[in-house]
Structure formats: C-alpha cells, structure tokens
Amino acid sequence: MPYRSILSLPDLQTYLSSTAVAAFDFETAPDDAYRSDDRAALDAHKSHIAGISFSVAEGDAVYLPLAHRVGENAAKQDAIWAWLKPGFFMNPAVIKIAHNLAFESAFLYAKGIVVQEPCYDTIAAAQLVYKNEKEFRSLGDCGLKTLVPEYFGEQLPSYTETVGGHHFDELDPQAERTVRYACADSDYALRLYHLFNGWFDRFLPKHRFITGKIESPTAVYVGLMRYNGLPIDRPLMEQKGLEAEKKLAELRRDIAFIIGDVPIGANASTAAFKKYLFDRLKLPKVKQTEKGRGVTKRAGGAFLPDPPERVALDDEALILLREYCEKNRPELVRLFELVQEYRRWGKIKSTYINGYLKYVNTVTGRIHPDLLPLATETGRFASKNPNCQNMPRAGADDIGVRNFIVAPEGKILLSLDFSQIELRVGAFYCKDEKMLETYRSGGDIHAQTTSVIYKIPLEQAKDKNAPQYKERRTIAKSCNFGTFFGLFPKGLQKTLKFKAGLDVSLDECDRIIRSLKSGYPRLSRWQEETKRRAEFRKYTETWLGRRRSLPGITSANWNVKSFAQRVALNTPIQGTAADILKLALGRIVRGLPEHPWLCPLLQIHDELVFELPENQLKKAVLFIKTCMETQPFEAFSVPIMAEAAAGKRFGELHELEGCL
Template identity: 60%
Template sequence: MSYTCALSLKKIKDYLAGAAVVGFDFETSPIEEYRSEERAALDAHKAAITGVSLSVSEDSGIYIPLRHRAGRNIQKPEAVMDYLRQAVFENATVIKVAHNLAFESMFLYALGVIVQPPCYDTIAAAQLTLKSSTTFRGLSDSGLKTLVPQLFHVELPDFETVTAGRFFDELDPQDKETVRYACADSDYALRLYHLFNGWFDQYLPRHRRIVEQIESPTSVYCGLMRYNGLLMDRAAMEAKQAEAEERISAIREEIAFLIGDVEIGANASTSAFKSYLYKDLGLPVVKTTAKYQEAADDETMILLAAWCRENRPELTRLFELVQEYRRWGKIKGTYLDGYLRHINSATGRIHPDLMPLGTETGRFAARNPNLQNMPRKGSDPIGIRNMLVAPEGYQVMELDYSQIELRVGAFYCRDARMLETYRGGGDIHAQTTSVIYNIPIEQAADKSAAEYKDRRAIAKGCNFGCFYGLFPKGLQRTLKFKAGLDTPLAECEKIIANLKAGYPQLSLWQEVVKRQAKVRRYSETWLGRRRYLPGIVSDDWGKKSFAERCAMNTPIQGTAADILKMAMARLVVELPEYPWIVPVLTVHDSLVFYVAEEKVQEAGVLIKGLMERQPFPEFDVPLVAEVATGTNYGELDEW
C-alpha cells in the first residue's frame, strides 16, 4: 500500500491535484485538561485534531501530522487546515467521503468550517444496504472495523493495538504503523464509497440518491447539532431533583399505608406487587404481556383503576397513587437524574447522540440522553423543557412542520376533500369532525359549541390514526388514554365508517398499498427509501396485521422524515453565511436553534422559507413550518 506521511503543503497539493473524490479521516486526542477523562478524544470540546489522512485512490493515502507530541509535525498546521478547507471541505467540485461524517463535521465545525455538499457518509450508506435478503444493516453492523473484513477480507488493526494504551498524539507520525492505521481509514472509506455505489446502482439505485442528497448532508447537520448541544439550567434541575425525591418518598409512604410491606420497587412493577394485585386482592387480569403473564404497565393501571371505580371503589386511590408514583419516578430517573448525568463538564450543555437512521422509516432516534421523548407541558409537573435555556444574547427558536404526516397522507391518497382543505389553508381537524358527525364545517369549527372539545379530540384521534389502518378498538383505546374519553365501541365503529365514507380515496389508497406490499414484500417512501415486510404474507394474523400497518405507515412517516432531512440539507448550504443561527436539536417534525436576539426575525423568515420549499416536483400540498421563540424551550411564543 502506498501510504506516506506528508510534511509539506506542496506534497499535499500534489497528492490532491485533479482529485474529484477524496476520502478523509481525523485522528483526535484530548487537550491537556481532559487527558484523564474517558472518551474525551471523541469530544470536540475536549480534544483537537491530531492528524488528517486523505485518500484519492485505492491503496493510496497520505497522513498529515498536525499536533503529535513525538516525531515531526507539518509546519503551520493552521495554514494547512485553511488550505484543506478551501480545496476539499468547502469545495463544491469535490466529493468528500468519510466514515461517520458527523464526527469529522463536528471537529471541523469547532474550527468554523461547515462541510459542503457534495459529501458522502459511508456509515449511512452501509445502513441503506442489505445484510440479508430482507434486512438492512443496523448501526452496530456498520463500523469500519466490521465492514472491511466482511467486504474486503482484510483485517484492520484496532486502535488499542496500535496505540497500546497511549493517545494518538503520543505516537510517532513517521512510524509506518501509525501512518498505516491513519491512512487505512480514509482509504477504506473511499473503497466503501465505490463499493456501495456499485451495489446501489445494481440493486437499489434510489438509495444511492438518498445517501448522496439526503443522508450525507444530514450527517453534517448532525455534527453541528452534536457540537452545539443544549444549555441546561443546572441549579434549577438540582432543585427539582430534590423536590422529586421528596414527592416520590411521600407517595411511597401513602402506598405503604394502603398495602402494607409489599415491595413495590422503583416502578411499582415487582412480582410481589403483581402478586398482591392479582392474588391477594383478586383483581381481574385486564391485560397480559407477550408471554401471557399478568401485565402491570401504565395502561393496565388505568384499566384497573377504571374497573375499581365501578366494582371496588375503595381501591381507586391505590391506582391513582401508583400512576403518580411511576410518573414522578420517570421524571426523576429519566429527565432529572438522566439529563444531569449527561451535562458536559466543558460546556455545561447536553450533547445527545442523534441517529438519523435510528428507525426503519428514516426518522431520527436519540440517546445519551433521549431528548426526543421530553414530556409535553400537560404531562410535565416540573417543566423539564423550561430547563433547556438559551445562552446569553440568544433565543431558542423552534420551527415545527404543522401536521406534516397528514399533509403527506393527503398527497398520497389524493382525497379531494383533504387536498382542498390543505390547499385552502383550512382546518383538517374541523373537516374531519364534519365528516364523521355529518355536520356542516362551520358547526364543526365552532369553539363555543357544547360538544366542540370532545368531537375535536375524536377527530384528532382519527386523523393521526386513519392512514395507518385504524381499528375501532384502537380508536377506543387512543381516545381513552390520550384524550380521556370513554367512547363505546359501537360509536367508534360508526366514526370509522363515516370517516371512510367521507374520505373515500383513503380506503382505496390503503388497499392499494397493502396489495402492493404483499406482492413486493416491501413498502417505500416517495423517494424510494425501502422497508422490507416479509411478515405481510405470514399465516400469523398478528404478524400480518403489523406488517400491513407498517406498509401504510412507511410511505407517510418515511416521506415526512425525508422532507425534514431535505430541509437540513438546504440549511447546511446556507449556514456558513449565518453564523448566528446555531442548530441544536431535532424533535420529531421540528428543528430547534439558538439565534442571536437581534437576528430572530431574519432567522425565522430564512429557515421557514427553506423548510416550506417544495421537497420534490410531484409534491403539491403546501408545507407549513410554524415558528416559536423564547428564552427557554418550554415557554415559546408562536409567531
């Protein structure tokens, strides 16, 4: 292999001359203050780029040592990085290839550089290729040290072997093993680029477009969000933590007063507590687990509480307390203890891992911590969102796609009533209220009507489930647990029948989608993001029914996810001109930013315009991004 150490700018320029595709990779090491901290080398706030490897062709690469503590480094590393910024990272004529592009993007963003398209993330490409006939690779299957032995039959040396317990900046950059390790990462990223594109072109051409135009710019955007993080009001969180501990202790004592010394554990789901409910109290089994054991989840507690109100009113208080105990336990464990544990010591912020391909439909997932599942105002007695605050001189800005899945659903099913409602800027929930109750739209939208609130709750339940094959029992359950409405099953059946009659194209579209999925064994988004559904031909009704729901869910939820990511890709191109717009988070269908106070109006107009742009030529339903701003994430004022 032709791997060499580059110690002059001339050698770098000669190597890159005429290259249209460049693989690159960074080696990083902690700065002095954080060298005793585990994983600090992976944090762009606690580490610096030790060296850069570049590859322009198979079996070749150069390693540019910037900050090694042994051996020789290139002179003027800042000038070298400035050259690479212009020649590679911001060059619109060069395809930039990296394995885990979000990582490299994060370290470049720390230097004020935003990687510009065209770019290519081979870890995203890996997750859009098949590892079996019907299964795509997961994130855990997509590491470079996993892929290279599988696809090239070459064992790459691991980091621990090469470094022998040292940081990378302690290695001699002139040592051939150091150079080999560094250059192999960029060389094999480039090889994966060619290998995956060949595979896409042969088997799934539309996935190549998704990787190049959607997922790779999204990886860059993830690097920006990861670097920026969210500022936490630590003092307020610690105060609420103490308050939560007191509340949990008080509830536990009240439960103990009712049930004695039965051990309930941290979540009131111990086998002793279940035995007390079903054996000692003789309560009915209203729900079972997948293994046909008595359930004790939140839904079960709600169902048992409802049963007790009718049959054992003296036990109603117990179930109210259990639900409250669990709610406070989750608030403390997940949101207070969990978020505090992840506050970065260098920044005072949380920097979650955001995974753009964390779900099968292409929606984001998050971990360490999962900021996607923050409670809404109505179910959050401590106001956890209020503790995510704007830094001084900035405001929090959120732009949320209004009813994007319903708009995408209307686009797919082509129902005239739905399309007319959205194109005319109408109220889809009022329209659905009108449809399912056979009342004029004016009456459905009348907020002073006695039945307005309940009817609208039912319409919302229908709207958010109708595209995914809503069943009467499912609607009944949704209304029970999300809207607090006890709706008879017969009424739910009538509501769904009216819904299908009022939106006739909806049912037709659902049947076509299920039929197509049964023939193809997969469903896909408008842009071709595929999801295999082998269970759709199963003899097991449960598996088949689940696959049918996935067949209907994937085009809508997946296309909505694609639209959000396309907005991110547009932002990546624009953000170098707007350094006062700071991306920090995505939650479901929204993007969250910190924006300089004096630039709020300008930022809102810019981002809203980028998000509402027609995502692809066929999409003929207006997109609406609602803007809200404030000093913290929990108290945002809508524009």
Template identity: 60%
Template structure:
C-alpha cells in the first residue's frame, strides 16, 4: 500500500472515530441551545450605553471635537495623538503605520505618566471606552441579536474542523469568547442561566496542554509531578527561582504571589518557543508584572536548564519539521509548514512556533473530542443530560438538580479515561455547578 493511500485510510479512520461523532455532538448542542436571561441582558444594555456616553463625554472634554467613533479607533483620533499632541510612536502596524491598539494605549499611558502626566487620564478613559464598547457590541447586542424568541435561548453554530489546530469554535454568536472576570464589569457569564429546578454543570480539563506537552517532551520532572498529583506551577517555580518545592508552595512567602503569576504565564508559553521580549510583553500586559529583558532571559534560561528534556524535544521537533516541511501529531494529524525553511526570519520563526504548538494543541483537542465521543454514546440512556457549550477545554451541560452526582461521575469518567494506549499521564477533569454560568461553585472529588 502506498504512503498516500495509507495516510488517506488513516485520515478516514480518524474522521469516522472522532470527527463525525463530534459533529453529531455539536449538532445536539445547537439544538439544545444556551438558556439566557433576556431581561438581565436588556438591563445591562442600558447600563453599558450610559457608561459609554459618560466616558465619551469625559474624553470630549479633554480633546475637544475630535471624531473618536464608537471606540476611539478613528484616523482622526490617531492623528490627534501623533500629529497634534506629537506623542512618541510606541508601536507600528503591519503596514508600518502608527498603532493605536490597546497595547499602544497602555504604553502611551506609561510614557505620559512619566513625561506628560496631564494626558494620562485620556488613555485610561480610552481603555474604559473600548472595554464597554466590546462588551456591549459582542456580549449584549450580539447575544440579543441571536436570541430565539420561541425557545428563549441562543443557538450558536459550532464547528469541529475550522481551525488549523483542531480546536472547535462557534459563531452566531461567538459564545466561546467570554471575557475574563477581571475585565467584565457587568458579569456577562450571568446571562447564561439554568431553567428552574436545573443547574449548569461544567467540567474542565485541568492543564491539559501542559500535560500533553509533558507527554511529548518526556521531561522526568514534569512527568513525575503529574503522576504524583503534584503542583506543576510549584515545580516550575523551584526550577526558575532556585527554591525548594516546599518553599514554592508556601503562600506566606512575600515572593509567592509574583513568582506564581510569572510561572503561570511561563508554563503556558513554555512549549511554544518563548523569547525574552515576548515574555516581557506577556508579563506586562497580561499579568501586570514588570520585568526587564535581561530578567526574562534569565527566567527562560533557568527554565531550559531545569527542564532539559523540553529543550531537546523543541530542537528535535523544529529540525524534524524543517526536514519534512510538516508536523505530525501522535494520532496522525498533519499541519504543513511551507515557511519552515524560509530565509525571512519572521516567517521561519512563526513556522517553528507552529511546529512546537501544533502537536500539543491538536492532541489536546483530540483528547477532548475522544471524551465527547464517549459522552455521546451515553446520552441516549441519559436524556436529562443536555450539552450546551464547549469552551476551550471545558464542557458545559444543563441537568436537573437531583442528577448532579450522577452526571459528574459519568462525565468525569468519560473525560479522565486514557485517551490512547501510549498516553501515560493522568488526566484530571474539574467540576463546578451553579444556577448561572457566572456563579459556578467548584465540586470536590
């Protein structure tokens, strides 16, 4: 049998065993729909409009009659910043023009704090304006637009194969991209509300990408941490900051909070080829932690030294991908990388990062899909179990209150089952439940 035919047969088998049942499951989710509180959304819509008007008025008081549009993204506003105020260009777009995105606003505010403090409040207001604009347009207007008047629910379209990494996504509306609690003044998750006498139940794979990454790179420290039920963030803290595992877990240490924050961001970028400047930017804008490029370089150096098998795996993976011009996952999915040999550093670097993240993200997606297949097989005997959402590594259901324990046991068994014979690390599914998606309480066990 030719290699092409072998690959075609394998791909067909994957479709039959995983993708087709997943598509059926996604169809069931669309049919069930996501129950929402329309009255609460309409109330929050008015609140958002009032907040946006207040912020716009304050901005106008500072800059006059400059046209700012809905979210301070107009050309007139950019010209005001860079030509009228003559502020420094902190960032440029892909077309080499002055940027005015959120990261630029943060950097400009920091520059103004030190050099032109009278302008600092402008950038705080711009960020607030954009936050409220995003919330209103995406999570309030967007949800209300697709609210089915007959069912009182939204019924998103879900797609099993629309991303290069195999991750599922949805649109009309984009119900997967819910805002973080820290950036959500109106509690969008509370819009999703269980019917009377029912609960929303959510089960989320714990650190699935880190576990898959440890499986691929075979680093002894990572694998032993997971096999022993340990704390991977504490293990990485001890590696990076040269402290004991016990010290890394001590919440009373004055360095604990900052180190833990750094390590979480480092861990989730570890397998994707961190660069010092990229880490510095991530820590600054996502975690609010200021570190110099030299400090970030030291963090990465210590990480590679402590997890030596990780570095070896990364170099071997990039070299193998460059030779084949594609990367293949453990279960046989391929992603072709046409720029992996490019002389353009940017194109080559991006292709190398794809070579590193594809096996992990695709395998994590496959593990979730295999769990979905097992859940699907159990739905006919559990007609009360209603899948409604899939967000990243999390599956969400509507269940009668009295079925909570039975549902958790069944779904957890489906998710924590060994996905394929060679996978030798434990999977953990964390469960939480509540009457609204914004008030889920963690369940023990």
C-alpha cells in the first residue's frame, strides 16, 4: 500500500498541487503539562498537531510529521503552514474532506485558520445515510473504525493498539505502523466521501447538498465555538452555589416541619416520599411514570390505582396534586409549594452551578460544551458536557444563570436571535394570506392571532390596556407555536395549564382551535395535504430535502399514527428553520477571515452568541444580521429578522434596535 512519510514543502506541494479533492486528518498529542490527562489530545488548548496525513486517491496517502519526539520531522514548518493556509485549507478550488471536521477546525482555528468551502465532513454525511430502511445512522454509529469494516471490509488498527500506552508523538513517524495508522484515516475519509456521494446521488440527492453546503460549513463553525468556549464568572458561580445551598437547607427544614423525618432526596421523589404521600396521606395517584406510558390517569373523573413504581411525581404531577389539595386538602397546599420550590433550586444548583463548574477548562477558565449539529432528527442542534441548550432565559430564574457568562475586559457579548423563525417558516409553507401580510408589513403575528381567535378588531388585540389582553395574548402565542404541529384541544389545554398557568376549559380550547383554523383557512389545507403526502411516502422532509422517515404513519395504532402525523407537520417547519440557521452559519464562516476579531461562542435554539471588542460592535451587528437575514433560498418569500442585543453579561444584554 503506497502510504509514505514526507518531510518537505516541495513534496507536499507536489502531492496536493494537481488535485481538486483531498482528505486530511490530524494526529494530535498532549502538551508537556498535560501528558497525564487521558483526554488532553482531544483539546486544542492542551495539545498540538503531531502530524497531518493527506490523501488524494484511494489507497494512496502521505504523512507529514510535525512534532514527533523521535524520528525525523518536516523541515521549515513555518513555510509549510504559510502555504497550507491559502494553498489548501482556505483554497476555494479544493474540496477539503475530514472525518469529524469540527475537530480539525478547532485545531486550525488555534493557528488562525478558518477552513473555507468547499469542505466536506464525512461524519456528517454518515449521519445522513440510511442505517436501515427505517432510520438514519446515529453519531455513535459513525466512527471511522465502525464505518470502514462495514463498508470496505477492512479492520483498522485501534489507537490503543497503535500507540501501546504512549502518545502519538512518541511514535517514530517513519515507522510502518505509524504511517499506516495516520494515512489510513485520510485515505478512508476520501473513500467515504466518494461512497456517500454515490449513495446520495442514487437514493437521496438532496442529502448531498445538505452535507456539502449546510452540514460541513456548520461543522467548521462548531469547531470555532468549541475552541472559543464560554467565558465565565467563576467567583459568581461559587457565590450563587452557596446561596442555593442555603436556600435548599431552608426548604428542607420547612418541608421536614410538615412531613417529619421522611427522606426526600435531591429531587423530592424518593420512594419513601411517594409512600408518605400516597399511602399515609392517601393522596390520589394522578400520573404514571414513562414506564406506565406517562399519561395523566383519570377515568370518568376518578383516579385509578397504580403500582408504586409507576407513580409519577414530576412537576406536572405536583401541580395536579396541589390543585387537588386546594379543593380537598387545603392544609397540604403549602407542602407542594415548598416541594416545587425545592426542586427548582435543586435543578439550579445541580445543573447550572455544579454541572457547569464540572466542565471548566483548566487552561482557559472557560466552559467548552460539545455542540452537536445532527443530534436531533429535525436537524436542530443539541448540546452536552454541559447542556447549554436548556439554559433558562434572563429573568426566568432567581439565580441569573446567564449572568455566569461574562465578557473579558475590553470585550462585549453580542447576541443575534431570529425573530419567530418557525412561525415565519410555517407561514411560508401554508401560504395563508393573513399570516404572510402580517410578516411582510412588519406586523404583530400574536396580535393577529388574538384578533382571529376572539374575533375582535386588530387594534383591540394590540391594545395592552384592553380587557383580558395578557391572557388572550398568552393563548394566542401558545396557538401560534403549536397549531402548525397539529394541536389538539387537550394539548392546548395542557400547554396553557402547565406552561402558562391558565385554566381553560376543553370546550373553550376546542373553540379557539376552530376559530384559528377558520381565520387562517390555508393552515388546515396545508396540514391535511402534508399528512396525506407523508402517509403516501412514509417520510417527511424540509424544504431543502432533509428527510425523516415515518414508518408509524400507516400504523393501525392511533397513538403511533397520531404521533407520526404530528412529526410530519413538525419536521418541515422546525427542520427548515434549522436549515436556515445553518445556512447563516456558513455565511458567517465565509466572512470570518475579514472579521478575525469576531469569536463565535454559542448557538442556543435560534440565537447566536459572540464575543468581540467593544469598538467593533456596529460592524459586527451589520455583518451578522446580513448573514442571518439573507434570503435562505429562492422560494422563501417571508422576510427574516434577527434581533440584536449586547452587554457585558449574557443575562443583561440590551436590545440594540435604533442604538447603532
């Protein structure tokens, strides 16, 4: 096999100069201070590139050693990097392929290089091919050591087998096993590129576009966010941790005063506490756990008996129990108020204080979460280690979690948030004239829906001093965010009850939905057409063709079929909104070389967060708004708006409209 080591810039230029498609892969090793850290080689702040392999043809690859501690490394490395930056990594004439492009992107960003299109992430491509006739591959199925045996019948040596307890830079870069291991990664990334593109061309051509034009530039952006991390105020987090612990201790004492020495645990859901509530106090078992199908248990208005292990005591169950006690056991209402408060503070401390502190990087003092752009079936991001997607909004928690993120001296945080992007996408799909006109004229869609539901003049719906303004607007918002997804009266009632604190009868919810559909006539038509099309195809998709299989849509089981129908409606809207966001990320990546001071930090739902020098704020807002508000594809006829806010702390950002 013609794998070989090269040591000079001319050899590298000769190998890469005549190709329009090349794969590359980094071998990394920990810096001296982190040699005992098992995961340091994966962190661009704790490690370095030991060598790079390149492949331009199947079965052919070269390895360029850069920082091995034995053997011979490439000479004149400054010249090599000076050529690689414009000649390869930012070259618009070369398709750059990597398996897990976000990883390589982070290490290149540390050297001041932002990978430019065309680029191709084979790990993203792998997640967009079918694993079987019903589902796509998950991230866990997409490692190179998994894909190569499956697709090519070759067993690649593992990293552990290759290094034998050493670090990669301790291997001889001219040794056959070192060269074979390094070169195989880029060789098989190139083979996967051709294999997946052939599969896409045959079965799902639109997924080739999504891989190359949406997910691969997004992978580069993810690497930048991962490298930059979130600047945090650790003293504030520790101070708030002490406050939270004090509050929890007070709540435990107050609860114990009522229930005695019954252990409640960290989340007030121990078996002993359930036994106290349901056996000793004889309170009704209002809800089952997921094991018991996760539904509220009422039959003809009565509560049903349930095995103890299936009795739920989640937040919804606590609300139902408190309501029961308000009518039947008023002396216990205080207990449930305390338990709800105890849980809220417990989550703040465990998830947002201890949970975040656990991931503070010892080099940067920042949190570097794993952002996963293909972790959901709609194409929306997910986050872990820690999860920053569920960070509460400013003002929604007593502790001020978003204030933990603070800009360094001389810098400022900037947030750009898509305004009602899913509702705009929904209006685009259903083509309802009232919705479209509202957005095209810069109107208030929630006021428009209030007007439609309650059959009142639009001016009255907008009037904040009008009777029932707040309640009606809350109901309109819930309808707007749920109605595109096939909202039922029971679902609306539940949403209003548990998320908005409104008690609305089932009959009134039914009337509201009927009024909504009659007021937006094209909405129902789009929903029915979409469900019929999905039932015929057995899948649903976004406007750009991101597909999601729906094997359950023809099920005889109503619950299974109904869920699939809701997914059929949800995915085009939520998935197209995700595609629009990712297209914006690609534009930002293309413009970052001209804005090197702009640091992407975080994606959270429809919001992008950046760190930048205070004196560059106006320029940054103009650039990012342009990237986000550009028409995403030719057919999209609804204006897109991104709202800007800036400040020193993430929880205290100030809107910038009219301020620049």
